[in-house]
Amino acid sequence: MTPHVYLLGTADTKSDELIYLRSVLAENGVQTLIVDVSTSRLSVPADISAQTVAACHPDGAAAVFCGDRGRAITAMSEALERFLPGRTDLAGVIGIGGSGGTAIVAPALQALPIGLPKILISTVASGNIEPYVGESDIAMIYSVVDLQGLNRISRAVLANAANAMAGMIRHRYTLPPESRPAIGITMFGVTTPCVTEAIRVLAHDFECLVFHATGSGGKSMEHLVAQGVIRGVLDITTTEFCDFVAGGIFPCEATRLDIIARTKVPYVGSCGGLDMVNFGAIETVPERYRDRVFVRHNPFITLMRTTPEECRQMGRLIGERLNRCDGPVRFFYPEEGFSQLDCPDHPFYDLEADEAFRDALLATLQQTADRHFISLPLAMNDPAFAQAMAGELIQLFKEN
Incomplete structure (x- = not known):
């Protein structure tokens, strides 16, 4: 199966940023899939829809699309945490978000194996990032400006993250066989x-x-x-x-x-x-x-x-x-x-x-x-x- 870098974000508000990340990675020869983790019912272009991710929640998609923002973010985060680890073509992950999007994406990234490339671009990455990183090897990048459209700052930050991911994909470290416990x-x-x-x-x-x-x-x-x-x-x-x-x-x-x-x-x-x-x-x-x-x-x-x-x-x-x-x-x-x-x-x-x-x-x-x-x-x-x-x-x- 062709390996992909998964691009995670709320596509109803972050579509431009996700598409830009895809274009930079494509220039590096890296294939991607955009995964929508929106909690609204809007239909937006994505390779994997929010409905597909939400269906992985134990109580079904209705738990995500409940109309209450706080409950919806928590439910989508749980659904994504169940969705992501089972993907057999997963080569790396880039997540983007403000406080809500970061809260959705971070737990799923924490659940992935150490060594799998994972980057989280966030508006809250200059503060206390311990709740978002946990015990994982997530690389968090502060977005500097809010992720609300593309501009000279956001393009630079997003491009650096995409190029960093491309480097991780090209030069993937392979664990040697275990010889000592x-x-x-x-x-x-x-x-x-x-x-x-x-x-x-x-x-x-x-x-x-x-x-x-x-x-x-x-x-x-x-x-x-x-x-x-x-x-x-x-x-x-x-x-x-x-x-x-x-x-x-x-x-x-x-x-x-x-x-x-x-x-x-x-x-x-x-x-x-x-x-x-x-x-x-x-x-x-x-x-x-x-x-x-x-x-x-x-x-x-x-x-x-x-x-x-x-x-x-x-x-x-x-x-x-x-x-x-x-x-x-x-x-x-x-x-x-x-x-x-x-x-x-x-x-x-x-x-x-x-x-x-x-x-x-x-x-x-x-x-x-x-x-x-x-x-x-x-x-x-x-x-x-x-x-x-x-x-x-x-x-x-x-x-x-």
Whole structure:
């Protein structure tokens, strides 16, 4: 079947832009299909009509063409998410839209496999794009002007996106055959030595995929676990729980570790970065925290030491999550500190807070033959600690 780049947009209002994208891609020898995701009942030219897409909604097209804009956008988004992944000729996707069109298109793009080229040109791409990108590899491009007809700005932006897509199509990366199982590893700057040593131990037998523990990193890792790409997890850096508990800027979601529980993949976790909450520049730190211990990581990030009570909350929270995991679980506790900042003569050294986490975790965790707590008289970044964690993951793979 001939491969196509799908051009997604509300053709009742964005027809000129979709046709222009098609013309630029045609100049590059790329074939396209225009997919209308309008929620009006207007009949507009498109290769795939809005009625065809809407029919994929579980409740049929009537759920989309309901006359209520908010409900219609939500329903069309759900219909598109069901329509798009089943297309066997799909070589890439370009979506365009304002706030409504972006809301329709983004979830469907998130559902597509990582590595499939996907571009989203949007009027909201200069703001917080996390809800639109999620754990996917969507390339978002800010439209600068509103997508309301063609002009000198919109033509340039659309042409750049189309040419970028053409380049991705021409130079498609092909995954080599899998020779080693992939494992996910979480890292922060303050746990880098631990992760580096763990990779050294694991690299011969595993492909190590490292995720920056900034909220989206943990989600991305678990997303790939759910897809079966990642076969085991070395969750060295669980710092996202700090921001979840204390309101920092890099929180995990309430569902953190749920995918680990559901898939039962081998899991080895630890306390990396549980000594710190992340905020933006110092002036953005909430007033209620002004008397706490801080480190200015850089002009844009301020770190705050966690208290014994916050550590107790995290111990209970992580313990409850681990109790849901019926697969092999090991949780390592570094008795001499959780990060590069949590060691003697460093600003976050606080064994009372660390031990509050340990005590709460032990009081909550239901240890079984497959779920163990392991305490070592080492710091997080001691090479021997990384070697112990990596060795345990290797053993779990041998046993499972």
